[in-house]
Amino acid sequence: MNIVFAISEVEDLVKTGGLADVGKALPLALLDAGEQISIIMPYYNAIADEYKLADACAQQTLFAEGKVYHYNIKQLSWQGLNIYFIDYPEYFARDGLYSSTYEAYQDNAERFSFFCGAALNALQALSIQPDIIHCHDWHTAMLPFLLRFDQSGYFNQTKTVFTIHNAAFQGVHKLDDIPYLRHHPAILSQIHGGYINMLQSGIEFATKVTTVSPNYAKELLTDLGSHGLHDRLVMRQQDLSGILNGCDYGQWNPQDDAYLPQNYSVDTLHDKKTCKLALQELSHLPQNPDVPLLGMVCRLTEQKGFGYLVPILQDLMHHNVQMVIVGTGDPTVCMDLDEFAQNHPQQFAFINGFSTHHAHLVEAGADFFLMPSQFEPCGLNQMYSLAYGTLPIVRSVGGLKDTVIDQCQDKEHATGFVFDAPTPEALLACIRRALLFYYEHPVQFREMQIRGMQTRFTWEASAESYLALYRTMI
Template sequence: MNIVFAISEVEDLVKTGGLADVGKALPLALKEAGHNVAIIMPYYQAIRVQYDLAEACPPQTLFTAGQVYHFAVRQLSWNDIPVYFVDYPDYFDRDGLYSSAYDAFNDNGERFSFFSGACLTTLQALSLQPDVIHCHDWHTAMLPFLLRNDHTGFFAGTNSVFTIHNAAFQGVHPLQEIPFLRHHPAILPLVHGGYINMLQTGIEFADKITTVSPNYAQELLTNLGSHGLHDRLVTRQRDLVGILNGCDYTQWNPATDSFLPENFDSKNLFAKKRCKQVLQQQSRLPEKEGVPLIGMVCRLTEQKGFGYLLPILDELMDHNIQLVIVGTGDPSVCMDLGEYAHNHPDQFAFINGFSSEYAHLVEAGADFFLMPSQFEPCGLNQMYSLAYGTLPIVRSVGGLKDTVKDPGADADKATGFVFSEPTSEALLSCIRRALLFYYEHPARFRDMQIRGMDTRFTWQDAASRYETLYKTMLKN
């Protein structure tokens, strides 16, 4: 099949979050499976300073009723996959990838609506007729709408897939701030109160809709889980599929991880003790091998469960544990964590920042990894934790529910500890249950570590499921 990814970020090229992991891993896995894969993304300033790329075709012009856009298309061969960049400096030659909600002028709606239209113009200019255009999140959510309303005939054999990575981010903008769409003849039915919801548009117009775990697909059919879009998703339920993201085990493998002081695997966990010792040293905690150490690496936001965690920190400090939290985000959360770390220097370390080396060391050196998320479409850290023999403590939401098994559900398949209720009390009870297991059942604890390390969530499996989905859409 001929498959084109329209996406806003790809790891190795430019990245702000987990979307970029998918933008790298899934195209590579599909290419490995024998398909013709190409990627289209914006030519950001961050890419421009890395690569001085030649134009892939003559300069292009995109006409709308409100404006004329002249742009270039640049090309890079990346892991033998052609990547085409939409080069429109007014929108993409700037610091950062996205305008922030705190910026005085947020033009994300105009920038990425234009990008969606430019993707279709680029494909025509390159004479590249895909069987499938795979769009990702609100940044490319207008593309299925534009594809459905394309009357050139060039895309008669093309279908669209739209993947929702996180329904909390919907791309809601006033239509008047989007000259590219403002005069489109089919746009008015999509406008409500003067605003257009890009994510909702992608849901309505894509041929198939996917998301990043089976359980999150079910949560999207509820008002809470979909952040208000459940009515639209329920009407498209037959076209909605949850496909679990994979894990890049070339980067997250304790047997080869260059960030670790010593490597280990499921057949020999001895070096994990050394990793714990170094983590304690670098976190300025006492070196106590027999004290359970709980790690957490994440953005410091409400979504990650700090509303559940902060109220119980005093009670957690009553236990014989150590806690290391690494991340940046909400200033009020940072202040609270900093205060607790100051008051409990022998038990609690807070690192206000992020580094890949520290993230890997926490995964390897901790005994437990904490993810008490409000919602978690897929989650990757629980997969990393399993690979490193660090038992996840998670809330039963999204991909966390799909990937972590509690001993209460099936002791022979258990890989971590799971709680359901969105309360501090439920989180505290789950942590206490994990601590009791650590102290009273060391042999079973080790069995769970080994079971987790031998568990695999591969991009090859994910690609196979996407391949099956694509084939159901092929037009003769």
């Protein structure tokens, strides 16, 4: 099959979150499975600075509402993949992908609507005739719409898959702010009160709709879990499926992780304590291999459960426990954590920022990894944590429910600790249960660590599921 990924970020090229992980790992897994894979994405400043790329063909031109778009198509051969970049400096030669600091670009809807149209035009210019165009999140959601109404005939046999990575981000904008779409002959069907919801359009026009875990697919069919898209998704229920993301064990493996002071495996799990001491030292906490250490690495947003965590921090400090949080995001959350760290320097450390070194050291050095999310479409850190023998403490939502087995639910197969209720009290009770298990059942704790380290969520398995879906379409 000839499969084209339309996506806004790819790990190792540009990244703001988990979307980029999928943008790299899934195409490579499909390539390994023998398929013909290419990627098309915007030509951001960060990529232009790193790679001086030649044009793949002559300059292209698109017209919309009297506006003329002259753009180029750059090409990069990368890890066996052909990546094509839409080079339109007015829209993509900026410091950030979607925002400047915390302020989203006001013309994001126009930028990525143009990208969708330019991607289709570029495929024709490059004589690439895909069986499948796999679109990802709201940035590419208008591509299935534009393809449905394409008059060229070039894409008559092409099907589209639209993957929702996070339904909370929908790309809702005024049509008046989108010159590229404003006079499209079919666009009025997508307008409600003068606004267009791009994610909703992707759901409506894609051949198949997927999301990143089976449980999140179920949640998307509920009013509470769909962020307002329940009706549209129920209408497409027969075409909706959840395929669990994989984990890149090439980057996240304690046996050969270059960021660790001491590598370890199932057979040398006692060496994990060296990583714990290093994490304590780096975080300016007292070095004690026996005190249970809770770790957390994430964006500091309400989604990640800080509304549950911050109110119980004082209660947690009554226990013999340490905690390290690494991340950046909401300034209010940052201030709360920073103030708490100053008041509890012997037990609590907050690192405002992100470094790959610190992230890997938290995964290896902590005893527990916290993910008390409001919602979590898939989640990757709980997979990393399992690989490092760091037991996840998670809320029973989305992919967290699919990947972590609670100690009380199934003792023989348990890999972590799970709570249900979206309350601080439920989180505190779950953490206390985990701490009690740590202190009172050290043998079973070690067995659970080993079970987690032997658990695998591979991209090969994800790729097989996507291939099975593609085959049903063509």
